[in-house]
Amino acid sequence: MKQKTKTLLEPHWVPIEFNKSIEDTSQILPAPESVRSFNEIVCQAIDETLKELVGSRAEAVYLHLKYKFGVDRNELPYRIDTLCYVLEYAFGVKATHVVERKVVKKLFYRIRLPFNDQEGLTLGDFLKLAKETISSDNRYV
Numbered sequence: 001m002k003q004k005t006k007t008l009l010e011p012h013w014v015p016i017e018f019n020k021s022i023e024d025t026s027q028i029l030p031a032p033e034s035v036r037s038f039n040e041i042v043c044q045a046i047d048e049t050l051k052e053l054v055g056s057r058a059e060a061v062y063l064h065l066k067y068k069f070g071v072d073r074n075e076l077p078y079r080i081d082t083l084c085y086v087l088e089y090a091f092g093v094k095a096t097h098v099v100e101r102k103v104v105k106k107l108f109y110r111i112r113l114p115f116n117d118q119e120g121l122t123l124g125d126f127l128k129l130a131k132e133t134i135s136s137d138n139r140y141v
Contacts, residue, residue, distance in 0.1 A: 038111070038131060039077040045106040046076055046083070053099055054091070061086060080124040100126075 050058035064086055065071040071079045087096040100123040107126075108115040113133060121129075 042077040
């Protein structure tokens with residue numbers, strides 16, 4: 001009997017702008033290796049934090065993201081606001097704040113940046129800060 005093997009597709013594209021035509025494939029470019037690995041680290045930090053803090057409900061969050069908003073796990077670095085919206089809806093504002101900070105701490109630890117909690121910054125803001133710091137240091141993660 002032949003066994004089916006699952007293949008895990010790595011994200012190899014950069015999302016195109018919404019006002020661009022989807023038929024114009026010249027806008028879809030492979031992401032550089034450093035961006036791909038940074039995004040993988042972000043996805044891992046989100047996944048570990050959700051599983052650690054909400055346990056089996058993490059799969060429900062991912063399913064809701066996929067079927068309600070069309071967001072797969074590997075697209076989360078590009079759609080952080082959607083993730084935060086779903087978390088706020090499911091768990092409330094305070095719990096979402098805890099999840100966001102935990103994700104940022106894990107991410108900063110992995111990319112060897114010091115974490116200084118700054119009031120008023122969102123998860124998206126911290127991701128931009130981390131990405132800018134890495135690119136300005138010419139570091140490849």
